[in-house]
Amino acid sequence: MTDEPARARPDWRFRKTSSTMTLSSPAGASIDEALDFLARYPDVQAIDIVMTDCHGIGRGKIIRRHELESLYTSGRSMPASLFGQDVAGYDVESSGVVVADGGDKRCWPLPGTLGMMPHTGRGQVLVTMYDGDTPFVAEPRPVLVRQIERACAAGFAPKGAFELEFYLIDRERGADGRYHPARYALTGRRSPHRNTMAVDELDEMAPLFEAIYAGAEHLGLTLEALISEYAVGQYELTIRYRDLLSAADDVIIAKRLIRSCARRFGMEACFMAKPFGTEAGSGMHLHLSLADSDGANLFADQADGSLSPLMLNAIAGIRHTVADTMLVLAPFLNSWRRFASTSYSPASDDWGIENRNVALRVPATGAKSRHFEHRVAGVDSNPYLVAAVTLAGALDGIEQRLDPGAPLEGGPRVDGRASLPRSWLDAIDLAERSEFLRTVLGPVFHKAFVAIKRAEHDQLAIEVTEQEWTLYGFTV
Structure with a gap:
């Protein structure tokens, strides 16, 4: 993986501290970005403005061309209650955000994220919410920014990249009432086999991926290697290694790009962690390292x-x-199905060298480009939060000079999950008690996040599934 920025954007630390720059927004975006975009794309009539909620879902508006300049000079109001909603968009009163902070607050564009989506004919820009001149405390992106500031204060520049695993699914259910992997965009065939890492598999889906790569160029997103994964209809895309904040932004942009392109080919991109119970789950592996002020890798071998x-x-x-x-x-509830089998989906705290059965893997890269890979997160998780808790844990370990113990060799430990929560509800309970998580997320976000997840759990707990009817309905 190379470390080279794809989007031209000023260094975020410089935007924050320099007194010589004239900025049009507290987020640091310049009106010149809007003017350049309008000049480059004279036919674009609408722009999607996208703010990322605690679930990693984009919330926002589609504005018209003539409104873009005012977004950069005056911002745009959105309700803060968006950060107190469950995954379906319903208010969770116990989050503390809906009532106390639920009024409109000003959103500003993020520098370097304005781009064109040629397959939709619209532009797109990421925005972030402010309470006056202060980032809104219940938004996920500032959670990561705080940990990056902490790293920078210690002399570290965090670098990273995410790998995205996902399924392409037929839009309509099959005759059995279930969803199935999508037919190939080129031939209309459907594979009955896994065809893991088969190049011809990629060729048959090439029209879709060519559209995705073309869109990525207009969005300043550097997508790299593509493979067919360990299940029918499952694929993996890697993204360019770069500064950690931009890497998290890249995931938001990439998922929206993949999803919107797939729709235009009559299929859906599925970012559930485990859409098919008997097939492989989809992870979002984070590769992480720390650099010094000159860009040298501090994780390089001795x-x-x-x-x-x-x-x-x-x-x-x-x-x-x-x-x-x-x-x-x-x-999410579905996230935990991915851990039913520990094969390549480790829910543990193990680490190892070139071992895909561990949670923290040190890949067999060159000595100078050494880094580690955090393999636990599902592709359904929020990249800002995943990056934030990973970086925070790493910084704690560095500050306390902790010893990781011996690396694991071979398969996963039988007792590898003994110290970890065993279910979604256990994870909710542990998160609520965790001083580490409260510190990293901040008290307002921590309360809201746990309350939202508990509300989702309680809603699903009362739902009687079709499987229960099949097993118990007329038997017990």
Whole structure:
């Protein structure tokens, strides 16, 4: 993975501290971005403005061309209660956000995120919410910003990239009433086999992926390797390694791009962690390293070929905190189905070298580009929160000089999940008690996030499934 920015954007630390720049918004975006976009795309008549909620879902508006400049000079109002809603968009009163902070607040565009989506004919820009000149405390992106500020204060520049696994699904249910993997965009065939890493599989889906890559160019998003994954209809895309905040932004942009392109080919992109019970789950692996002020990798191997003590401290810190973060890494009921089999979906605190059965893997990269991969999060999780808790745990480990212990060799430990929550409800309970998570998220966000997840759990707990009717309805 190369470390080279795809979108031209000023360094966020400079935007925050420099007194020599004239900014039109507290988020740092310049009106010049809007003017350049309008000049480059004279036929574009509408722009999607997208704010990311606690679930990683885009909430916002579609504005008209003539409104874009005012977005950059005056911002745009949106209700703060968006951060107190469940995944279906219903208010959760116990979040504390709906009533106390539920009024409109001003949203501003994020620098470098304005781009064109050629397949829709509209532009797109990410926005972030402010309470006056202060980032809104119940929004997920500022949670990551705070941890990056903490890292920078310690002399570290966090770098990272996410890998996205997802399924392409037929839009309509089959004759059996179930959803099925999509037919190929080129031939209309449907594969009966996994065809893991088959190049011809990618060729038959090429028209869709060509549209995705074309859209990525207009959005300043550098998508890299594409593979067919370990199940029929499952694929993986990797994204360019870069600064950690931009890497999280990239996930929001990429998921929306993939989803909207798929719809125009008569299929749907599915980012559930486990859409099919007997097939592979979909993860969102985070690759992470720390650089110094000159960009040199601080996780690079030592002169004698041994692993960096700093990286080992970071791994130890994450091992120490991963249990507290499981609600972030697996935020929905469906997320926990991915751990039913530990094969390549480790719900543990193990680490290892070139071992895909562990939670924290050190890939066999070159000595200078050494980093580790956090493999627990599902693709349904919020990238800002995943990056924030991972970085926070790493920094704790570095500050406390923790020892990760011996790396695991071979398959997963039988007792590998002993110290971790075993279910969604256990994760909710642990997250509510966790001082680590409260500190990282902040008290307002922590209260809202836990309350929303508990409300979702309680709603699903009273639902009687078709499976229950099949097993028990006329039998017990």
